[in-house]
Amino acid sequence: MAGLKYTYVAEKPKAGRAIAAELARLSPITEQDKTYIRGADWAVCWAQGHIFELHEPEHYLEKRHPNARRGNNGKLAWDRAHLPLIPKENEFELKCTNREYLPTIRKLVSECEVVVHAGDPDREGQLVVDEILHQLKVRKPVKRFLCSGQDELSVRMALKDLRDNREFEGMSNAAKARSFADWLAGMNMSRALTLRAKACGSQGLVPYGRVQTAVLGLIVQRELDIQGFVPTDYLKPSATFQVAGGLFKAQWLPGAAQAGLDAERRLIDPAVGAALQRKVAGQQGSVVEYTDVKKLQGAPLPFSLARLQMLASKRYGYTPDATLEGVQALYDAKLVSYPRTGSQNLPMALHSLAPQTLANAAEALGLPKPAADLIDPSRKSPAWNDEKAKAHHGIIPLTTKADLSKLSPQQRNLYLEICKRYVAQFMPPREYRAVSAVVQVHDERFKATGNTTLKPGWKVLYGDEEGEEDDERMLPAMGKDTAALCKGLDLEKKRTEPPKRFTDSTLLAAMLNIHEFVSDPKIVATFKKMRANSASDEDVGGLGTPATRQTFVKKLEGYGLIRAEAPKGKAKEATYFPEPGAMTLMKQLPSDLGKPDTTAVWESVFESIEAGKTTVGAFLVVQENWIKKTLDNIDAANLANLNIVKPAGGGGGSRGRGRSASGGRPGNYGRRAS
Numbered sequence: 125m126a127g128l129k130y131t132y133v134a135e136k137p138k139a140g141r142a143i144a145a146e147l148a149r150l151s152p153i154t155e156q157d158k159t160y161i162r163g164a165d166w167a168v169c170w171a172q173g174h175i176f177e178l179h180e181p182e183h184y185l186e187k188r189h190p191n192a193r194r195g196n197n198g199k200l201a202w203d204r205a206h207l208p209l210i211p212k213e214n215e216f217e218l219k220c221t222n223r224e225y226l227p228t229i230r231k232l233v234s235e236c237e238v239v240v241h242a243g244d245p246d247r248e249g250q251l252v253v254d255e256i257l258h259q260l261k262v263r264k265p266v267k268r269f270l271c272s273g274q275d276e277l278s279v280r281m282a283l284k285d286l287r288d289n290r291e292f293e294g295m296s297n298a299a300k301a302r303s304f305a306d307w308l309a310g311m312n313m314s315r316a317l318t319l320r321a322k323a324c325g326s327q328g329l330v331p332y333g334r335v336q337t338a339v340l341g342l343i344v345q346r347e348l349d350i351q352g353f354v355p356t357d358y359l360k361p362s363a364t365f366q367v368a369g370g371l372f373k374a375q376w377l378p379g380a381a382q383a384g385l386d387a388e389r390r391l392i393d394p395a396v397g398a399a400l401q402r403k404v405a406g407q408q409g410s411v412v413e414y415t416d417v418k419k420l421q422g423a424p425l426p427f428s429l430a431r432l433q434m435l436a437s438k439r440y441g442y443t444p445d446a447t448l449e450g451v452q453a454l455y456d457a458k459l460v461s462y463p464r465t466g467s468q469n470l471p472m473a474l475h476s477l478a479p480q481t482l483a484n485a486a487e488a489l490g491l492p493k494p495a496a497d498l499i500d501p502s503r504k505s506p507a508w509n510d511e512k513a514k515a516h517h518g519i520i521p522l523t524t525k526a527d528l529s530k531l532s533p534q535q536r537n538l539y540l541e542i543c544k545r546y547v548a549q550f551m552p553p554r555e556y557r558a559v560s561a562v563v564q565v566h567d568e569r570f571k572a573t574g575n576t577t578l579k580p581g582w583k584v585l586y587g588d589e590e591g592e593e594d595d596e597r598m599l600p601a602m603g604k605d606t607a608a609l610c611k612g613l614d615l616e617k618k619r620t621e622p623p624k625r626f627t628d629s630t631l632l633a634a635m636l637n638i639h640e641f642v643s644d645p646k647i648v649a650t651f652k653k654m655r656a657n658s659a660s661d662e663d664v665g666g667l668g669t670p671a672t673r674q675t676f677v678k679k680l681e682g683y684g685l686i687r688a689e690a691p692k693g694k695a696k697e698a699t700y701f702p703e704p705g706a707m708t709l710m711k712q713l714p715s716d717l718g719k720p721d722t723t724a725v726w727e728s729v730f731e732s733i734e735a736g737k738t739t740v741g742a743f744l745v746v747q748e749n750w751i752k753k754t755l756d757n758i759d760a761a762n763l764a765n766l767n768i769v770k771p772a773g774g775g776g777g778s779r780g781r782g783r784s785a786s787g788g789r790p791g792n793y794g795r796r797a798s
Contacts, residue, residue: 131236140170251299272462353622369600374570409565423548425468426518441696444674469512485543551582574599627697705768714757
């Protein structure tokens with residue numbers, strides 16, 4: 125048989141078969157089996173996620189401590205004298221965990237002129253295939269196939285736009301740094317904490333993961349904030365005004381030196397409120413400031429995974445895990461683009477597919493003619509931006525027509541939500557009037573705002589769905605210097621409420637906006653800068669990644685550190701409570717282990733590694749120093765009476781295909797499951 129021009133190495137079988145189906149249009153398939161498909165001058169083979177993983181700690185410990193005691197399971201017993209265990213960058217070794225596919229990959233890669241890397245379009249997908257090519261010592265040219273969908277048009281476009289794989293070395297290095305660092309931190313900290321707890325009289329595993337423990341810290345700190353909350357009674361003054369055009373209400377604007385306010389500028393002195401009533405009720409005032417501006421509101425951007433998970437949790441009560449499972453099924457069915465994305469933007473190259481995609485999406489949504497008539501396939505919303513949609517892009521429907529009857533209710537709901545966001549990009553903006561009026565009575569000022577839709581534009585897709593309609597309030601006709609009679613002043617009694625416990629949607633929001641929970645002002649500034657520079661890319665400046673964020677709650681539940689309370693009333697989401705053992709653990713942990721600050725810094729370093737501004741080796745040197753210092757702090761911690769009770773059947777594992785979950789689970793540190 126003639127030699128191969130290209131061998132495509134896909135991350136998973138479905139992706140490989142989608143590529144082969146498109147290649148076969150021009151050059152028919154000549155042979156195939158469960159590990160590859162081949163044509164006259166091309167071949168496609170695939171892995172099954174990571175088929176290489178970092179070796180277990182025992183691999184290194186056996187070399188360093190050959191005479192160490194072994195436990196009943198035959199493995200080396202955990203021993204504080206073995207810590208820290210810190211292999212250098214060039215000392216980390218991989219082991220093959222799935223040998224079924226490797227011989228085929230080796231054979232086909234050796235026979236071709238050019239290798240094509242066809243891993244998923246993210247850091248981990250880049251690393252998966254790069255690891256294989258590195259282990260096989262590939263020295264020939266390597267191209268990069270980047271595709272966020274498995275439908276034929278997306279694959280066809282990607283095949284015409286192969287890139288040099290060297291352009292993506294930074295992504296691979298960032299993923300490698302993450303896996304090394306998670307292995308080092310998870311292994312060293314989990315063992316040190318467990319051994320210290322045992323020395324203090326506690327029993328059981330004390331797990332550590334750089335993101336997992338930071339998430340636990342958020343949940344515990346929220347509980348402490350609730351326990352320490354002291355309610356404040358206050359008054360909310362609002363005046364009713366009469367103008368020629370009708371009545372309206374306006375909120376009091378206290379002056380800069382106003383007495384009777386608390387630190388949040390809430391009115392807490394009833395006497396001041398009563399005096400305000402006497403001062404303005406029945407008095408003539410006038411409009412001293414007035415604006416009436418016509419504004420445009422653009423459609424919301426397409427979904428990132430986190431944004432879809434948050435909406436699905438609030439609207440339907442789906443857990444983030446369930447949402448990922450559902451959208452993954454849609455991706456596998458070639459109905460939507462790649463799901464594990466932190467981007468909400470779209471590359472211009474996909475705009476040419478809009479007519480067909482829109483036709484399918486509009487039919488699935490069953491849009492009435494007035495709404496369908498607003499769709500313009502040539503429209504380019506701000507979502508279309510090549511600079512903000514590079515390696516991956518927002519989740520959108522694909523050109524494959526969906527048979528809704530064959531989708532589960534969950535898949536159908538997710539698919540229609542994705543379709544709405546996509547169709548909205550091709551509809552006009554909402555036009556509305558934004559009105560603001562400030563009325564002055566003597567020296568007291570009151571403000572009212574109004575918001576009136578003129579043309580709904582893309583909003584017709586959503587109607588009155590919860591969370592989609594703005595509060596609209598019409599103000600009567602008026603202008604600057606209009607006379608306004610104060611008909612009375614209401615003093616609404618209010619009481620401050622404690623912060624709410626986390627739900628899936630609010631915890632995801634916290635992870636995306638982790639700078640709001642960071643204590644170091646320098647780190648806060650760094651994160652704000654990262655988010656500003658990265659625009660809509662949620663891989664940057666947050667806690668965790670699109671591929672891992674849904675895994676941490678499941679792990680913490682499995683370890684018996686948190687519990688979920690079922691939703692009540694009209695609520696759709698469960699509420700998370702820390703268990704007593706978690707409260708004790710977080711109180712006794714070295715402070716930097718329980719806060720998001722440290723892991724937040726790591727995320728910024730991963731971004732710098734991807735950009736080529738620093739190296740994996742430099743990062744690991746910093747890690748080594750931090751680990752040594754932290755182990756000393758753990759040795760001094762009081763970890764008695766933790767009483768962490770692992771629930772029956774709780775395993776701490778992630779649902780679905782977890783990526784670099786950072787859970788610190790003994791035996792699998794910082795690697796993606798196959």
